[in-house]
Amino acid sequence: MSGLSFEPLTPTSFLERAATVFAARPAVVDGELSLTYAELWERVRRLAGGLARAGVRPGDWVAVLAANGHLLLESTFGVPAAGAVMVPLNIRLSPGELAYILDHAEVSVLLHDAGLAENARAAAAGSGSRPRLVIADEYEALVADGEPLLVPVDDETSPLSINYTSGTTGRPKGVVYHHRGAYLQSLAMALHARLDAASTYLWTLPMFHCHGWCFPWAVTLAGGRHVCLPKVEPGEAWRLIRAYRVTHLCGAPTVLTSLLAHDAAPTGALDPRLLALVGGAPPSPALLGRALQAGIDVIHLYGLTETFGPAVICQPQPEWADLGVEELAAVTARQGVGNVIAQRVRVVDDNGDDVPADATVVGEIAVRGNDVMLGYHRDPAATEKAAPDGWFRTGDLAVSHPDGYAQVVDRAKDVIISGGENVASLEVENALVSHPAVEEAAVVARPDPYWGEVPVAYVSLAAGVPAGEAELIEHVRERLAHFKAPKAVFFCELPKTSTGKIQKNVLRERAATGK
Structure with a gap:
């Protein structure tokens, strides 16, 4: 294409623009550290230069093991600025799991927080690639000594990063993101979240998870302020929300549940109002109702690692303002429609044909478009299996409503087949959390000699509100x-992933042993 009408898209360009347009505006708050957009851009370019000085060449793989903080945020821009491919690492993984990823991605340099030095060294020692380690103190030297660098992107569909799936059912897969997809997804998130230069975003979602749903770039393109939170502690989160007048946050429903259950939670609307973008699992109508009563606006998002995070949004409609809390919670709990840069969300049958939009017939959600991965790194067979006809199969079972909004009824692997009847675990969970004593619930299958499988529930109770199994x-x-009701209820703290998703694979193992 002509250079006059085409420029390769890359999300790093958002910071380059912000450094001029919002130069003196606050960009990052990380504990005692505060950076303007001009200062952030200078540090990012020096990081790129420091990586080049350390031997990183365009196309090399650079891993980052860090909690939500300036190191991870700067790396999200600085690694691609060096022409390298970023590999964000889940900080909750074991050294052995990290070593597998380092080898699979052929990582040459590993940046990490000082607090994660032990895991980083153990992972590097256990890997065949033996990447060079850069700890926090060395990181500052790397930035200080680097000559400002920005490697141009020639191909917008070239790899930007590899994000690894959780690997709960086997080895994690390396999901390859491209520059174009991250750029466009960031624009979609900024628009749907209504971000602008007056916005302040609290990092309750791990930046290493799907690049924080592309919000590092989305907040930056809008000129908003990033407030870093290394660990989600509700008391500290509410302190930061009030101290910095936070307007936005993201997370799984369990994050919102923990915030609302804390003593510091508001009893009325905050000023400014807080918008919580929730995804990772369908929020229950009960949770949405509690949030609305606390004066928190909620937008439900849906997506996977393979879709750059939220490819689907439960698009709010003006008419919903007239609905009561129960009606509003019911429509908001749906996954929704494709975001502004996505193609139409489909719900398909086993033949790949669309199911009727009658809110009854169940199919599988299928997506495609600019916000779908390039494929799985070094695994063409898995890539072909995931998208046999060019439409990525999500593994989520859903119905399509007459208005085009899709609604997940269950993960394919979470459907419980009891005596030949299908039991959607999500439906039972929603019934459980409608009880005032239940804070969170997860329902899984337990093997049964007569019925084949029966549902059992794992429940976390709200503080000070008693309830028994019966x-x-x-x-x-x-x-x-009645056949959908759990045959047993276990009271416990629910196991969760680093992104707040309930680990049903762990609960299935417990259920199989009767625990």
Whole structure:
């Protein structure tokens, strides 16, 4: 194409622009450290130069093991600025799991927080690639000594990063992102979240997870302020929300649940109002109702690592303002429609044909477009299996409503087949959390010699509100067919991933042993 009408898209360009347009505006707050956009851009370019000085060449792979902070945020821009491919690492993984990723991605340099030095060294020692380690103190020297550098992007569809899936059912897959997809997805997130230069974003979502749903770039393109939170502690989160007048945050429903359950949670609307963008699992109507009562606006997002985070949004409609809390919670709990840069979301049958939009017939959600991965790194067979006809199969079972909004009824692997009847675990979970004593619930299958499988529930109770097993089972039986009610209820703290998703694979193992 002509250079007059075409410029390769890359999300790093958002910071380059912000450094001019919002030069003196606050860009980052990380503990005692504060940076303007001009200062952030200078540090990012020096990081790129420091990486080049350390031997990183365009096309090399640079891993980052860090909690939400300036090192991870700067690397999100600085690694691609050096022409390298970034590999964000989950800080909760074991050294052995990290070593597998370092080898699979052929990493040459590993940047990490000082607090994660032990895991980083153990992972590097256990890997065949033996990447060079750069700890926090060396990181500052790397930035200080680097000559400002910005390697231009020639091909916008070239790899930007590899984001690894959780690997709960086997080895994690390396999901390859491209510059064009990250650029466009960032624009979509900024628009749907209504970000602008007056926005302040609190990092309750791990930046290493799907690049924080592309919000490092989205907040930056809008000229908003990043407030870093290394670990989600509700008391500290509410302190930062009030101190910095936070307007936006993202996370799984469990993050919002923990915030609302804390003593510091507001009893009325904050000033400014807080917008919580929730994804990773469908928020229950009960949770949405509690958020609305606390004066927190909620937008439900849906996506996967393979879709740069949220490819689907439960697009709010003006008419919903007239709905009561229960009605509003019900429509908001749907996954919704494709975001502004995505193609139409489809719900398809086993033949790849669209199911009727009648909110009844169940199919699988299929997506495609600019916000879908290039493929799985070094795994063409898995890539072909995931998108046999060019449409990526998500593994989520859903119905399509007459208005075109898709609604997940369950993960394919979470459907419980009891006596030949399908039981959607999500439906039972929603019934459980409608009880005032239940804070969180997860329902999984337990093997049964007669029925094949039966549902059992794992429940976390709200502080100071008692409830027993028989009471909760009866509560579900009053709302659903009796065969859908859990046959047992276990009271415990629910195991979760680093992004706040409940680990049903762990609960299935417990259920199989009767625990």
